[in-house]
Amino acid sequence: MNCSAFKRLKGIQRHWYVFEESTLKLMAYRNEMDAAIPDKEPLKIINIHGAVFHIDPAEHNQFSIM
Incomplete structure (x- = not known):
């Protein structure tokens, strides 16, 4: 399991993603802290099976999931 914090481009709200x-x-x-609570219901679940990731080297630490 991998964890990280991301900020959506269309807003200022940050979420923690697992x-x-x-x-x-x-x-x-x-x-x-919410992510560390066992059986805590996530705000959203995104199925990325078959997704395409786009990484632009000019945009530091940013990527798109399509």
């Missing part, structure tokens, strides 16, 4: 490798799902939480 990537679950076994299911290929990205789960969004309000913050790192």
